[in-house]
Amino acid sequence: MxxxxxxxxxxxxxxxxxxxxxxxxxxxxxxxxxxxxxxxxxxxxxxxxxxxxxxxxxxxxxxxxxxxxxxxxxxxxxxxxxxxxxYKGILTGKIKISVVSTGKYVIPFFLTRFSKLYPGIDFTIDVTNKSKVIESLEKNNTDFALVSTIPEKMSINKIELMTNKLFLTRKFNARENSINFNTSDLEKVSLIYREQGSATRQAMERYISSNHIKTKKSIELVSNEAVKQAVIAGLGYSIMPLIGMKNELLNNDIEIVSIPNLPIETQWNLIYLKDKQLSPSSLAYLKFIKENKDAIIHNHFDWYRNF
Missing domain, CATH: 1.10.10.10 (Winged helix-like DNA-binding domain superfamily/Winged helix DNA-binding domain)
Structure with a gap:
Protein backbone atom coordinates (compact mmCIF):
# COMPACT_ATOMS: atom_id res chain seq x y z
CA MET A 1 0.00 0.00 0.00
CA TYR A 87 12.77 20.68 22.26
CA LYS A 88 13.57 24.04 20.69
CA GLY A 89 12.23 25.67 23.85
CA ILE A 90 9.10 27.09 22.20
CA LEU A 91 5.75 25.68 23.26
CA THR A 92 2.85 25.82 20.82
CA GLY A 93 -0.33 23.83 20.37
CA LYS A 94 -3.95 23.70 21.45
CA ILE A 95 -5.52 22.79 24.77
CA LYS A 96 -9.23 22.08 25.05
CA ILE A 97 -11.00 22.34 28.40
CA SER A 98 -14.63 21.37 29.01
CA VAL A 99 -16.10 23.37 31.88
CA VAL A 100 -19.35 22.96 33.81
CA SER A 101 -21.34 26.17 33.50
CA THR A 102 -20.55 27.63 36.93
CA GLY A 103 -16.89 26.84 36.31
CA LYS A 104 -16.77 29.77 33.90
CA TYR A 105 -16.31 31.98 36.98
CA VAL A 106 -13.23 29.94 37.96
CA ILE A 107 -11.28 28.79 34.90
CA PRO A 108 -10.29 32.19 33.40
CA PHE A 109 -8.14 32.98 36.44
CA PHE A 110 -6.27 29.70 35.98
CA LEU A 111 -5.47 30.56 32.35
CA THR A 112 -4.46 34.23 32.28
CA ARG A 113 -0.85 34.08 33.47
CA PHE A 114 -0.16 30.80 31.65
CA SER A 115 -1.38 32.35 28.39
CA LYS A 116 1.03 35.24 28.85
CA LEU A 117 3.91 32.87 29.57
CA TYR A 118 3.14 30.72 26.52
CA PRO A 119 1.52 32.91 23.83
CA GLY A 120 1.94 30.14 21.26
CA ILE A 121 -0.61 27.93 23.03
CA ASP A 122 -4.28 28.38 22.13
CA PHE A 123 -7.19 27.41 24.38
CA THR A 124 -10.66 26.21 23.46
CA ILE A 125 -13.08 26.44 26.38
CA ASP A 126 -16.38 24.57 26.06
CA VAL A 127 -18.87 25.67 28.75
CA THR A 128 -21.84 23.34 29.21
CA ASN A 129 -23.61 21.25 31.87
CA LYS A 130 -22.02 18.41 33.82
CA SER A 131 -23.47 15.57 31.72
CA LYS A 132 -22.04 16.95 28.48
CA VAL A 133 -18.68 17.70 30.10
CA ILE A 134 -18.36 14.09 31.26
CA GLU A 135 -19.48 12.81 27.86
CA SER A 136 -16.79 14.92 26.18
CA LEU A 137 -14.17 13.53 28.57
CA GLU A 138 -15.31 9.93 28.04
CA LYS A 139 -15.05 10.30 24.26
CA ASN A 140 -11.60 11.88 24.58
CA ASN A 141 -12.86 15.04 22.88
CA THR A 142 -11.24 17.27 25.48
CA ASP A 143 -7.86 17.46 27.20
CA PHE A 144 -9.13 18.54 30.61
CA ALA A 145 -12.45 19.03 32.39
CA LEU A 146 -13.31 21.36 35.25
CA VAL A 147 -15.95 19.78 37.50
CA SER A 148 -17.20 20.04 41.07
CA THR A 149 -18.29 16.40 41.22
CA ILE A 150 -15.86 13.60 40.29
CA PRO A 151 -17.44 11.22 37.73
CA GLU A 152 -17.87 7.63 38.88
CA LYS A 153 -16.51 4.61 37.00
CA MET A 154 -13.95 6.66 35.08
CA SER A 155 -10.21 6.28 35.39
CA ILE A 156 -9.04 9.86 35.85
CA ASN A 157 -6.33 11.98 37.43
CA LYS A 158 -7.30 15.14 39.28
CA ILE A 159 -5.87 18.35 40.67
CA GLU A 160 -7.92 19.93 43.45
CA LEU A 161 -8.28 23.67 42.93
CA MET A 162 -10.68 25.27 45.43
CA THR A 163 -13.84 24.72 47.44
CA ASN A 164 -17.22 25.12 45.76
CA LYS A 165 -19.93 26.41 48.14
CA LEU A 166 -23.66 26.38 47.42
CA PHE A 167 -26.06 28.58 49.44
CA LEU A 168 -29.80 29.16 49.53
CA THR A 169 -30.44 32.60 48.02
CA ARG A 170 -33.30 35.00 47.42
CA LYS A 171 -33.90 38.58 46.30
CA PHE A 172 -32.39 41.11 48.73
CA ASN A 173 -34.90 42.39 51.28
CA ALA A 174 -33.67 45.42 53.27
CA ARG A 175 -36.61 45.22 55.70
CA GLU A 176 -35.41 41.93 57.21
CA ASN A 177 -32.18 42.15 59.20
CA SER A 178 -31.81 38.44 59.83
CA ILE A 179 -32.73 35.77 57.36
CA ASN A 180 -33.11 32.41 59.09
CA PHE A 181 -35.13 29.56 57.64
CA ASN A 182 -36.10 26.13 58.77
CA THR A 183 -36.14 23.45 56.09
CA SER A 184 -39.94 23.35 56.34
CA ASP A 185 -40.06 27.00 55.24
CA LEU A 186 -38.89 25.92 51.79
CA GLU A 187 -42.26 24.22 51.33
CA LYS A 188 -43.92 27.64 51.31
CA VAL A 189 -41.86 29.31 48.56
CA SER A 190 -41.23 28.87 44.84
CA LEU A 191 -37.94 27.17 44.02
CA ILE A 192 -35.86 27.84 40.94
CA TYR A 193 -33.87 24.92 39.49
CA ARG A 194 -31.16 24.48 36.91
CA GLU A 195 -31.86 22.09 34.01
CA GLN A 196 -31.51 18.30 34.20
CA GLY A 197 -27.88 17.21 33.88
CA SER A 198 -26.57 20.17 35.90
CA ALA A 199 -24.43 19.41 38.97
CA THR A 200 -26.08 22.35 40.76
CA ARG A 201 -29.50 20.83 40.01
CA GLN A 202 -28.37 17.47 41.39
CA ALA A 203 -26.99 19.06 44.58
CA MET A 204 -30.25 20.98 45.12
CA GLU A 205 -32.38 17.86 44.57
CA ARG A 206 -30.24 15.85 47.00
CA TYR A 207 -30.65 18.55 49.65
CA ILE A 208 -34.44 18.67 49.22
CA SER A 209 -34.73 14.88 49.23
CA SER A 210 -32.46 14.30 52.25
CA ASN A 211 -34.38 16.91 54.28
CA HIS A 212 -37.79 15.49 53.23
CA ILE A 213 -38.96 18.82 51.80
CA LYS A 214 -42.22 18.85 49.82
CA THR A 215 -41.74 21.57 47.24
CA LYS A 216 -44.60 23.95 46.45
CA LYS A 217 -43.84 25.30 42.99
CA SER A 218 -40.75 25.10 40.80
CA ILE A 219 -39.26 26.93 37.84
CA GLU A 220 -36.56 25.37 35.62
CA LEU A 221 -33.98 27.46 33.76
CA VAL A 222 -31.07 26.42 31.56
CA SER A 223 -28.16 28.47 32.92
CA ASN A 224 -26.79 29.79 36.18
CA GLU A 225 -27.11 33.35 34.88
CA ALA A 226 -30.81 32.81 34.10
CA VAL A 227 -31.41 31.41 37.60
CA LYS A 228 -29.60 34.36 39.14
CA GLN A 229 -31.68 36.88 37.21
CA ALA A 230 -34.86 35.06 38.22
CA VAL A 231 -33.84 35.26 41.89
CA ILE A 232 -33.04 38.99 41.54
CA ALA A 233 -36.46 39.51 39.96
CA GLY A 234 -38.11 37.88 42.98
CA LEU A 235 -39.44 34.79 41.17
CA GLY A 236 -38.30 32.51 43.95
CA TYR A 237 -35.46 30.97 45.97
CA SER A 238 -32.61 28.87 44.65
CA ILE A 239 -29.55 26.98 45.89
CA MET A 240 -26.68 28.47 43.88
CA PRO A 241 -22.86 28.39 43.83
CA LEU A 242 -21.29 31.30 45.70
CA ILE A 243 -18.63 31.65 43.00
CA GLY A 244 -21.10 33.25 40.58
CA MET A 245 -22.71 35.72 43.00
CA LYS A 246 -19.90 38.05 44.08
CA ASN A 247 -21.17 41.23 42.42
CA GLU A 248 -24.83 40.52 43.19
CA LEU A 249 -24.06 40.04 46.90
CA LEU A 250 -21.91 43.19 47.09
CA ASN A 251 -24.58 45.21 45.25
CA ASN A 252 -27.41 43.90 47.48
CA ASP A 253 -29.24 42.29 44.58
CA ILE A 254 -29.19 38.85 46.22
CA GLU A 255 -28.89 37.71 49.81
CA ILE A 256 -27.97 34.42 51.42
CA VAL A 257 -30.60 32.70 53.53
CA SER A 258 -29.35 30.86 56.61
CA ILE A 259 -30.83 27.35 56.73
CA PRO A 260 -29.76 24.07 58.38
CA ASN A 261 -27.27 21.85 56.50
CA LEU A 262 -26.16 24.58 54.11
CA PRO A 263 -23.85 25.54 52.52
CA ILE A 264 -23.18 22.42 50.51
CA GLU A 265 -19.44 22.14 49.94
CA THR A 266 -17.78 20.31 47.07
CA GLN A 267 -14.40 20.75 45.38
CA TRP A 268 -13.46 22.22 42.02
CA ASN A 269 -11.20 19.71 40.28
CA LEU A 270 -9.27 19.83 37.03
CA ILE A 271 -9.48 16.26 35.75
CA TYR A 272 -8.15 14.29 32.77
CA LEU A 273 -8.11 10.67 31.61
CA LYS A 274 -5.36 8.55 33.17
CA ASP A 275 -4.52 6.87 29.87
CA LYS A 276 -4.45 10.08 27.85
CA GLN A 277 -1.20 10.89 26.05
CA LEU A 278 -0.80 14.53 26.99
CA SER A 279 0.87 16.92 24.56
CA PRO A 280 3.87 19.02 25.69
CA SER A 281 1.56 22.05 25.98
CA SER A 282 -0.86 20.11 28.21
CA LEU A 283 2.00 18.85 30.39
CA ALA A 284 3.26 22.43 30.73
CA TYR A 285 -0.22 23.54 31.80
CA LEU A 286 -0.44 20.81 34.46
CA LYS A 287 2.94 21.83 35.85
CA PHE A 288 1.85 25.47 35.92
CA ILE A 289 -1.39 24.68 37.78
CA LYS A 290 0.36 22.56 40.41
CA GLU A 291 2.94 25.26 41.06
CA ASN A 292 0.66 28.31 40.97
CA LYS A 293 -2.84 27.31 42.09
CA ASP A 294 -2.40 28.52 45.70
CA ALA A 295 -1.21 31.95 44.58
CA ILE A 296 -4.07 32.24 42.05
CA ILE A 297 -6.66 31.38 44.71
CA HIS A 298 -5.14 33.89 47.15
CA ASN A 299 -4.98 36.69 44.57
CA HIS A 300 -8.40 36.26 42.99
CA PHE A 301 -10.66 34.39 45.42
CA ASP A 302 -9.76 35.82 48.83
CA TRP A 303 -13.29 37.31 49.08
CA TYR A 304 -14.64 33.76 49.07
CA ARG A 305 -13.48 33.17 52.65
CA ASN A 306 -15.93 35.76 54.02
CA PHE A 307 -18.93 33.49 53.36
Whole structure:
Protein backbone atom coordinates (compact mmCIF):
# COMPACT_ATOMS: atom_id res chain seq x y z
CA MET A 1 0.00 0.00 0.00
CA UNK A 2 1.24 3.46 -0.92
CA UNK A 3 -1.21 5.96 0.60
CA UNK A 4 0.10 9.32 1.73
CA UNK A 5 -0.43 11.40 4.85
CA UNK A 6 -2.17 14.01 2.70
CA UNK A 7 -4.66 11.40 1.48
CA UNK A 8 -5.42 10.37 5.07
CA UNK A 9 -5.96 13.99 6.14
CA UNK A 10 -8.31 14.64 3.21
CA UNK A 11 -10.25 11.40 3.75
CA UNK A 12 -10.63 12.14 7.47
CA UNK A 13 -12.05 15.59 6.74
CA UNK A 14 -14.49 14.16 4.16
CA UNK A 15 -15.93 11.58 6.57
CA UNK A 16 -16.12 14.15 9.37
CA UNK A 17 -18.04 16.60 7.19
CA UNK A 18 -19.85 13.94 5.14
CA UNK A 19 -19.35 16.31 2.22
CA UNK A 20 -16.71 16.80 -0.49
CA UNK A 21 -17.69 20.47 -0.76
CA UNK A 22 -17.36 21.24 2.97
CA UNK A 23 -14.12 19.26 3.24
CA UNK A 24 -12.68 21.22 0.30
CA UNK A 25 -13.64 24.52 1.94
CA UNK A 26 -11.96 23.65 5.23
CA UNK A 27 -8.82 22.29 3.56
CA UNK A 28 -8.66 25.21 1.09
CA UNK A 29 -8.67 22.81 -1.84
CA UNK A 30 -10.85 22.47 -4.91
CA UNK A 31 -13.59 19.84 -4.94
CA UNK A 32 -11.89 17.86 -7.76
CA UNK A 33 -8.62 17.82 -5.77
CA UNK A 34 -10.42 16.37 -2.74
CA UNK A 35 -12.23 13.78 -4.88
CA UNK A 36 -8.94 12.68 -6.48
CA UNK A 37 -7.24 12.17 -3.12
CA UNK A 38 -10.18 10.12 -1.78
CA UNK A 39 -10.21 8.05 -5.00
CA UNK A 40 -6.46 7.36 -4.76
CA UNK A 41 -6.88 6.23 -1.15
CA UNK A 42 -9.83 4.00 -2.07
CA UNK A 43 -7.71 2.31 -4.73
CA UNK A 44 -5.55 0.89 -1.95
CA UNK A 45 -8.47 -1.15 -0.58
CA UNK A 46 -10.78 -3.83 -1.98
CA UNK A 47 -13.53 -2.84 0.48
CA UNK A 48 -15.48 0.43 0.00
CA UNK A 49 -14.66 3.26 2.40
CA UNK A 50 -17.61 5.46 1.49
CA UNK A 51 -20.75 5.16 -0.59
CA UNK A 52 -22.57 7.96 -2.38
CA UNK A 53 -26.35 7.47 -2.23
CA UNK A 54 -28.58 10.22 -3.57
CA UNK A 55 -25.67 12.70 -3.58
CA UNK A 56 -25.10 12.02 0.11
CA UNK A 57 -21.91 10.46 1.48
CA UNK A 58 -22.35 7.41 3.71
CA UNK A 59 -19.30 6.02 5.51
CA UNK A 60 -19.15 2.21 5.55
CA UNK A 61 -18.31 0.31 8.73
CA UNK A 62 -14.88 -0.43 7.27
CA UNK A 63 -14.52 3.25 6.35
CA UNK A 64 -15.27 4.26 9.95
CA UNK A 65 -12.57 1.88 11.23
CA UNK A 66 -10.05 3.36 8.79
CA UNK A 67 -11.17 6.84 9.89
CA UNK A 68 -10.32 6.05 13.51
CA UNK A 69 -6.85 4.93 12.47
CA UNK A 70 -6.43 8.06 10.34
CA UNK A 71 -7.31 10.20 13.36
CA UNK A 72 -4.65 8.47 15.46
CA UNK A 73 -2.04 9.01 12.74
CA UNK A 74 -2.95 12.69 12.36
CA UNK A 75 -2.81 13.14 16.15
CA UNK A 76 0.62 11.49 16.27
CA UNK A 77 1.90 13.75 13.51
CA UNK A 78 0.71 16.77 15.50
CA UNK A 79 2.44 15.34 18.58
CA UNK A 80 5.71 15.00 16.62
CA UNK A 81 5.42 18.65 15.64
CA UNK A 82 4.71 19.70 19.24
CA UNK A 83 7.65 17.69 20.60
CA UNK A 84 10.00 19.13 17.98
CA UNK A 85 9.01 22.66 18.88
CA UNK A 86 9.17 21.86 22.60
CA TYR A 87 12.77 20.68 22.26
CA LYS A 88 13.57 24.04 20.69
CA GLY A 89 12.23 25.67 23.85
CA ILE A 90 9.10 27.09 22.20
CA LEU A 91 5.75 25.68 23.26
CA THR A 92 2.85 25.82 20.82
CA GLY A 93 -0.33 23.83 20.37
CA LYS A 94 -3.95 23.70 21.45
CA ILE A 95 -5.52 22.79 24.77
CA LYS A 96 -9.23 22.08 25.05
CA ILE A 97 -11.00 22.34 28.40
CA SER A 98 -14.63 21.37 29.01
CA VAL A 99 -16.10 23.37 31.88
CA VAL A 100 -19.35 22.96 33.81
CA SER A 101 -21.34 26.17 33.50
CA THR A 102 -20.55 27.63 36.93
CA GLY A 103 -16.89 26.84 36.31
CA LYS A 104 -16.77 29.77 33.90
CA TYR A 105 -16.31 31.98 36.98
CA VAL A 106 -13.23 29.94 37.96
CA ILE A 107 -11.28 28.79 34.90
CA PRO A 108 -10.29 32.19 33.40
CA PHE A 109 -8.14 32.98 36.44
CA PHE A 110 -6.27 29.70 35.98
CA LEU A 111 -5.47 30.56 32.35
CA THR A 112 -4.46 34.23 32.28
CA ARG A 113 -0.85 34.08 33.47
CA PHE A 114 -0.16 30.80 31.65
CA SER A 115 -1.38 32.35 28.39
CA LYS A 116 1.03 35.24 28.85
CA LEU A 117 3.91 32.87 29.57
CA TYR A 118 3.14 30.72 26.52
CA PRO A 119 1.52 32.91 23.83
CA GLY A 120 1.94 30.14 21.26
CA ILE A 121 -0.61 27.93 23.03
CA ASP A 122 -4.28 28.38 22.13
CA PHE A 123 -7.19 27.41 24.38
CA THR A 124 -10.66 26.21 23.46
CA ILE A 125 -13.08 26.44 26.38
CA ASP A 126 -16.38 24.57 26.06
CA VAL A 127 -18.87 25.67 28.75
CA THR A 128 -21.84 23.34 29.21
CA ASN A 129 -23.61 21.25 31.87
CA LYS A 130 -22.02 18.41 33.82
CA SER A 131 -23.47 15.57 31.72
CA LYS A 132 -22.04 16.95 28.48
CA VAL A 133 -18.68 17.70 30.10
CA ILE A 134 -18.36 14.09 31.26
CA GLU A 135 -19.48 12.81 27.86
CA SER A 136 -16.79 14.92 26.18
CA LEU A 137 -14.17 13.53 28.57
CA GLU A 138 -15.31 9.93 28.04
CA LYS A 139 -15.05 10.30 24.26
CA ASN A 140 -11.60 11.88 24.58
CA ASN A 141 -12.86 15.04 22.88
CA THR A 142 -11.24 17.27 25.48
CA ASP A 143 -7.86 17.46 27.20
CA PHE A 144 -9.13 18.54 30.61
CA ALA A 145 -12.45 19.03 32.39
CA LEU A 146 -13.31 21.36 35.25
CA VAL A 147 -15.95 19.78 37.50
CA SER A 148 -17.20 20.04 41.07
CA THR A 149 -18.29 16.40 41.22
CA ILE A 150 -15.86 13.60 40.29
CA PRO A 151 -17.44 11.22 37.73
CA GLU A 152 -17.87 7.63 38.88
CA LYS A 153 -16.51 4.61 37.00
CA MET A 154 -13.95 6.66 35.08
CA SER A 155 -10.21 6.28 35.39
CA ILE A 156 -9.04 9.86 35.85
CA ASN A 157 -6.33 11.98 37.43
CA LYS A 158 -7.30 15.14 39.28
CA ILE A 159 -5.87 18.35 40.67
CA GLU A 160 -7.92 19.93 43.45
CA LEU A 161 -8.28 23.67 42.93
CA MET A 162 -10.68 25.27 45.43
CA THR A 163 -13.84 24.72 47.44
CA ASN A 164 -17.22 25.12 45.76
CA LYS A 165 -19.93 26.41 48.14
CA LEU A 166 -23.66 26.38 47.42
CA PHE A 167 -26.06 28.58 49.44
CA LEU A 168 -29.80 29.16 49.53
CA THR A 169 -30.44 32.60 48.02
CA ARG A 170 -33.30 35.00 47.42
CA LYS A 171 -33.90 38.58 46.30
CA PHE A 172 -32.39 41.11 48.73
CA ASN A 173 -34.90 42.39 51.28
CA ALA A 174 -33.67 45.42 53.27
CA ARG A 175 -36.61 45.22 55.70
CA GLU A 176 -35.41 41.93 57.21
CA ASN A 177 -32.18 42.15 59.20
CA SER A 178 -31.81 38.44 59.83
CA ILE A 179 -32.73 35.77 57.36
CA ASN A 180 -33.11 32.41 59.09
CA PHE A 181 -35.13 29.56 57.64
CA ASN A 182 -36.10 26.13 58.77
CA THR A 183 -36.14 23.45 56.09
CA SER A 184 -39.94 23.35 56.34
CA ASP A 185 -40.06 27.00 55.24
CA LEU A 186 -38.89 25.92 51.79
CA GLU A 187 -42.26 24.22 51.33
CA LYS A 188 -43.92 27.64 51.31
CA VAL A 189 -41.86 29.31 48.56
CA SER A 190 -41.23 28.87 44.84
CA LEU A 191 -37.94 27.17 44.02
CA ILE A 192 -35.86 27.84 40.94
CA TYR A 193 -33.87 24.92 39.49
CA ARG A 194 -31.16 24.48 36.91
CA GLU A 195 -31.86 22.09 34.01
CA GLN A 196 -31.51 18.30 34.20
CA GLY A 197 -27.88 17.21 33.88
CA SER A 198 -26.57 20.17 35.90
CA ALA A 199 -24.43 19.41 38.97
CA THR A 200 -26.08 22.35 40.76
CA ARG A 201 -29.50 20.83 40.01
CA GLN A 202 -28.37 17.47 41.39
CA ALA A 203 -26.99 19.06 44.58
CA MET A 204 -30.25 20.98 45.12
CA GLU A 205 -32.38 17.86 44.57
CA ARG A 206 -30.24 15.85 47.00
CA TYR A 207 -30.65 18.55 49.65
CA ILE A 208 -34.44 18.67 49.22
CA SER A 209 -34.73 14.88 49.23
CA SER A 210 -32.46 14.30 52.25
CA ASN A 211 -34.38 16.91 54.28
CA HIS A 212 -37.79 15.49 53.23
CA ILE A 213 -38.96 18.82 51.80
CA LYS A 214 -42.22 18.85 49.82
CA THR A 215 -41.74 21.57 47.24
CA LYS A 216 -44.60 23.95 46.45
CA LYS A 217 -43.84 25.30 42.99
CA SER A 218 -40.75 25.10 40.80
CA ILE A 219 -39.26 26.93 37.84
CA GLU A 220 -36.56 25.37 35.62
CA LEU A 221 -33.98 27.46 33.76
CA VAL A 222 -31.07 26.42 31.56
CA SER A 223 -28.16 28.47 32.92
CA ASN A 224 -26.79 29.79 36.18
CA GLU A 225 -27.11 33.35 34.88
CA ALA A 226 -30.81 32.81 34.10
CA VAL A 227 -31.41 31.41 37.60
CA LYS A 228 -29.60 34.36 39.14
CA GLN A 229 -31.68 36.88 37.21
CA ALA A 230 -34.86 35.06 38.22
CA VAL A 231 -33.84 35.26 41.89
CA ILE A 232 -33.04 38.99 41.54
CA ALA A 233 -36.46 39.51 39.96
CA GLY A 234 -38.11 37.88 42.98
CA LEU A 235 -39.44 34.79 41.17
CA GLY A 236 -38.30 32.51 43.95
CA TYR A 237 -35.46 30.97 45.97
CA SER A 238 -32.61 28.87 44.65
CA ILE A 239 -29.55 26.98 45.89
CA MET A 240 -26.68 28.47 43.88
CA PRO A 241 -22.86 28.39 43.83
CA LEU A 242 -21.29 31.30 45.70
CA ILE A 243 -18.63 31.65 43.00
CA GLY A 244 -21.10 33.25 40.58
CA MET A 245 -22.71 35.72 43.00
CA LYS A 246 -19.90 38.05 44.08
CA ASN A 247 -21.17 41.23 42.42
CA GLU A 248 -24.83 40.52 43.19
CA LEU A 249 -24.06 40.04 46.90
CA LEU A 250 -21.91 43.19 47.09
CA ASN A 251 -24.58 45.21 45.25
CA ASN A 252 -27.41 43.90 47.48
CA ASP A 253 -29.24 42.29 44.58
CA ILE A 254 -29.19 38.85 46.22
CA GLU A 255 -28.89 37.71 49.81
CA ILE A 256 -27.97 34.42 51.42
CA VAL A 257 -30.60 32.70 53.53
CA SER A 258 -29.35 30.86 56.61
CA ILE A 259 -30.83 27.35 56.73
CA PRO A 260 -29.76 24.07 58.38
CA ASN A 261 -27.27 21.85 56.50
CA LEU A 262 -26.16 24.58 54.11
CA PRO A 263 -23.85 25.54 52.52
CA ILE A 264 -23.18 22.42 50.51
CA GLU A 265 -19.44 22.14 49.94
CA THR A 266 -17.78 20.31 47.07
CA GLN A 267 -14.40 20.75 45.38
CA TRP A 268 -13.46 22.22 42.02
CA ASN A 269 -11.20 19.71 40.28
CA LEU A 270 -9.27 19.83 37.03
CA ILE A 271 -9.48 16.26 35.75
CA TYR A 272 -8.15 14.29 32.77
CA LEU A 273 -8.11 10.67 31.61
CA LYS A 274 -5.36 8.55 33.17
CA ASP A 275 -4.52 6.87 29.87
CA LYS A 276 -4.45 10.08 27.85
CA GLN A 277 -1.20 10.89 26.05
CA LEU A 278 -0.80 14.53 26.99
CA SER A 279 0.87 16.92 24.56
CA PRO A 280 3.87 19.02 25.69
CA SER A 281 1.56 22.05 25.98
CA SER A 282 -0.86 20.11 28.21
CA LEU A 283 2.00 18.85 30.39
CA ALA A 284 3.26 22.43 30.73
CA TYR A 285 -0.22 23.54 31.80
CA LEU A 286 -0.44 20.81 34.46
CA LYS A 287 2.94 21.83 35.85
CA PHE A 288 1.85 25.47 35.92
CA ILE A 289 -1.39 24.68 37.78
CA LYS A 290 0.36 22.56 40.41
CA GLU A 291 2.94 25.26 41.06
CA ASN A 292 0.66 28.31 40.97
CA LYS A 293 -2.84 27.31 42.09
CA ASP A 294 -2.40 28.52 45.70
CA ALA A 295 -1.21 31.95 44.58
CA ILE A 296 -4.07 32.24 42.05
CA ILE A 297 -6.66 31.38 44.71
CA HIS A 298 -5.14 33.89 47.15
CA ASN A 299 -4.98 36.69 44.57
CA HIS A 300 -8.40 36.26 42.99
CA PHE A 301 -10.66 34.39 45.42
CA ASP A 302 -9.76 35.82 48.83
CA TRP A 303 -13.29 37.31 49.08
CA TYR A 304 -14.64 33.76 49.07
CA ARG A 305 -13.48 33.17 52.65
CA ASN A 306 -15.93 35.76 54.02
CA PHE A 307 -18.93 33.49 53.36
Missing amino acids: HYTLHQLVVYLKVIQKKSITKAAEELHLTQPAVSIQVKKLQEQFDIPLIEVIGRKIHVTEFGQEIGLICQKIVNQMAEIKDKTIA
